[in-house]
Amino acid sequence: xxxxxxxxxxxxxxxxxxxxxxxxxxxxxxxxxxxxxxxxxxxxxxxxxxxxxxxxxxxxxxxxxxxxxxxxxxxxxxxxxxxxxxxxxxxxxxxxxxxxxxxxxxxxxxxxxxxxxxxxxxxxxxxxxxxxxxxxxxxxxxxxxxxxxxxxxxxxxxxxxxxxxxxxxxxxxxxxxxxxxxxxxxxxxxxxxxxxxxxxxxxxxxxxxxxxxxxxxxxxxxxxxxxxxxxxxxxxxxxxxxxxxxxxxxxxxxxxxxxxxxxxxxxxxxxxxxxxxxxxxxxxxxxxxxxxxxxxxxxxxxxxx
Amino acid sequence: xxxxxxxxxxxxxxxxxxxxxxxxxxxxxxxxxxxxxxxxxxxxxxxxxxxxxxxxxxxxxxxxxxxxxxxxxxxxxxxxxxxxxxxxxxxxxxxxxxxxxxxxxxxxxxxxxxxxxxxxxxxxxxxxxxxxxxxxxxxxxxxxxxxxxxxxxxxxxxxxxxxxxxxxxxxxxxxxxxxxxxxxxxxxxxxxxxxxxxxxxxxxxxxxxxxxxxxxxxxxxxxxxxxxxxxxxxxxxxxxxxxxxxxxxxxxxxxxxxxxxxxxxxxxxxxxxxxxxxxxxxxxxxxxxxxxxxxxxxxxxxxxx
DNA sequence: ATAATTTAGTTGACTCAGTCAACTGAATTA
DNA sequence: TAATTCAGTTGACTGAGTCAACTAAATTAT
Numbered sequence: 136x137x138x139x140x141x142x143x144x145x146x147x148x149x150x151x152x153x154x155x156x157x158x159x160x161x162x163x164x165x166x167x168x169x170x171x172x173x174x175x176x177x178x179x180x181x182x183x184x185x186x187x188x189x190x191x192x193x194x195x196x197x198x199x200x201x202x203x204x205x206x207x208x209x210x211x212x213x214x215x216x217x218x219x220x221x222x223x224x225x226x227x228x229x230x231x232x233x234x235x236x237x238x239x240x241x242x243x244x245x246x247x248x249x250x251x252x253x254x255x256x257x258x259x260x261x262x263x264x265x266x267x268x269x270x271x272x273x274x275x276x277x278x279x280x281x282x283x284x285x286x287x288x289x290x291x292x293x294x295x296x297x298x299x300x301x302x303x304x305x306x307x308x309x310x311x312x313x314x315x316x317x318x319x320x321x322x323x324x325x326x327x328x329x330x331x332x333x334x335x336x337x338x339x340x341x342x343x344x345x346x347x348x349x350x351x352x353x354x355x356x357x358x359x360x361x362x363x364x365x366x367x368x369x370x371x372x373x374x375x376x377x378x379x380x381x382x383x384x385x386x387x388x389x390x391x392x393x394x395x396x397x398x399x400x401x402x403x404x405x406x407x408x409x410x411x412x413x414x415x416x417x418x419x420x421x422x423x424x425x426x427x428x429x430x431x432x433x434x435x436x437x438x439x440x
Numbered sequence: 441x442x443x444x445x446x447x448x449x450x451x452x453x454x455x456x457x458x459x460x461x462x463x464x465x466x467x468x469x470x471x472x473x474x475x476x477x478x479x480x481x482x483x484x485x486x487x488x489x490x491x492x493x494x495x496x497x498x499x500x501x502x503x504x505x506x507x508x509x510x511x512x513x514x515x516x517x518x519x520x521x522x523x524x525x526x527x528x529x530x531x532x533x534x535x536x537x538x539x540x541x542x543x544x545x546x547x548x549x550x551x552x553x554x555x556x557x558x559x560x561x562x563x564x565x566x567x568x569x570x571x572x573x574x575x576x577x578x579x580x581x582x583x584x585x586x587x588x589x590x591x592x593x594x595x596x597x598x599x600x601x602x603x604x605x606x607x608x609x610x611x612x613x614x615x616x617x618x619x620x621x622x623x624x625x626x627x628x629x630x631x632x633x634x635x636x637x638x639x640x641x642x643x644x645x646x647x648x649x650x651x652x653x654x655x656x657x658x659x660x661x662x663x664x665x666x667x668x669x670x671x672x673x674x675x676x677x678x679x680x681x682x683x684x685x686x687x688x689x690x691x692x693x694x695x696x697x698x699x700x701x702x703x704x705x706x707x708x709x710x711x712x713x714x715x716x717x718x719x720x721x722x723x724x725x726x727x728x729x730x731x732x733x734x735x736x737x738x739x740x741x742x743x744x745x
Numbered sequence: 746a747t748a749a750t751t752t753a754g755t756t757g758a759c760t761c762a763g764t765c766a767a768c769t770g771a772a773t774t775a
Numbered sequence: 776t777a778a779t780t781c782a783g784t785t786g787a788c789t790g791a792g793t794c795a796a797c798t799a800a801a802t803t804a805t
Contacts (some may be wrong), residue, residue, distance in 0.1 A: 174455070
């Protein structure tokens, strides 16, 4: 999966959507408002009591320009502005009844344009469009509240995801080669092929329907649980997800009466290492190797239960 | 979700995306081009020989305004325009080398902005965004021609993708269980671990930066090439991609002097089966099994080279 | 407590992106 | 052959948006 091809596709969409929005915004053609006017009025209407600075920041407008627009709106009695008692420099802006009427009219026009576009579509298509829009927005909007991650058992495809994400991450971040993906695929395949639901488990952390982390416990025999394939995606690091996953493993291993958890890692994986330390694992052996290209120290850690 | 709720959600997305595009278009801030300039230059660059009327229609620009922009571009030697011999009123516009350089620079800036946005996202997220964009575009743009798929060698992560996509597809479509994912992971892992670049290869079909198909050739010894893990994603079926992939395998196996290609499949996979028939494979054995849950007939096919 | 700096918002002065109407000359239709 | 349409250009304009300089309140530094 090529990043640059993804970017090209995104650019292509942006060109298309620039045009598309251009067409939609003709809704305002026979009103006395420009697109910017409409955006401002809309923003005030839906955030009553907003200040000019916030408004300018949210809509990415020049303060001077915004000031003039607000002045005009005030002159036309679409909005009212009174000084904020807690900070006399700034003002509290709200729409008048007349302004609200205009704002609703603009809304109706805009809705009508979209309704027209949706008109010719098949039954489920508008729904598909809107859920695709939601996907994009959730992922691109930094202000969209980031959903909490949920942790669940693995489902079909998840093991493949583990292979893919680890291979991609460790080749990108540490320059490991193809052999690493081979190893992960092997470990993952063996886990599935010998899967014992009584004594083994695979946890997947998921956010907005997208996998962001994993770990699994495999039976190593002799009362030893092997903790394997701990991984947290770049986008979800720093949230304590790794620790949560390891805690999950420890709880499971205890409940299943394992006497020890053991794991194999590389010293370069600092974040993982610090989780192991925090959860009480101890390093019992270390060895140089070049299994994946660059020289690393592989380490074995254990936790007695 | 009711119609009006859908429309509201679409409007909300449009407001968000208007802002978002505004931010992206800052890429042009420190160039001598406006957004409109960039759009025009881009359109000419990618449709060499386009006429001014088409250009104005595609970009929804006023002909007078466009005329002035083109005049300026001509003065700056970014484009050339010669009269269309079949209609002396209209002109054939094309970019000069200098114009192409500018156009590519603008492209780089725009790509960089998007890359920056994609930077902090999780592995699958840019992919989700782009496929959501494709959904929207396909449904809203009646002229959208789906991009052609390209076929390339595998890269890190692709083997994991193969495991994931096949596991997901076959559990969804045929109700196969986890053992299938285990088998695929195993085959894929072995392929990577014993990979012989001289005699083995893995092809990935990609569209809009999204993987949509795969196949691989592994050395089975004795002059026999094993064709494995042929797969075409639901979204890209019916385009002949499967056949293209198999043809690629046959060409490769011939060039590498294999004497035979053999493969293992299940009779329920009708599309694959018809490709094998078409490309000259013959069925040599068939056997009932319940390896993945439902009862299937597994089949071995061979093609002598 | 006072001075220096920052912040919210406004105003003057400007420019250039974009619009509208009227035109030229070639192509098409009546 | 005349009337109409079409591709593209030019004149004349306007108003959306920008930049710098300002006022006055609030905050921070001394």
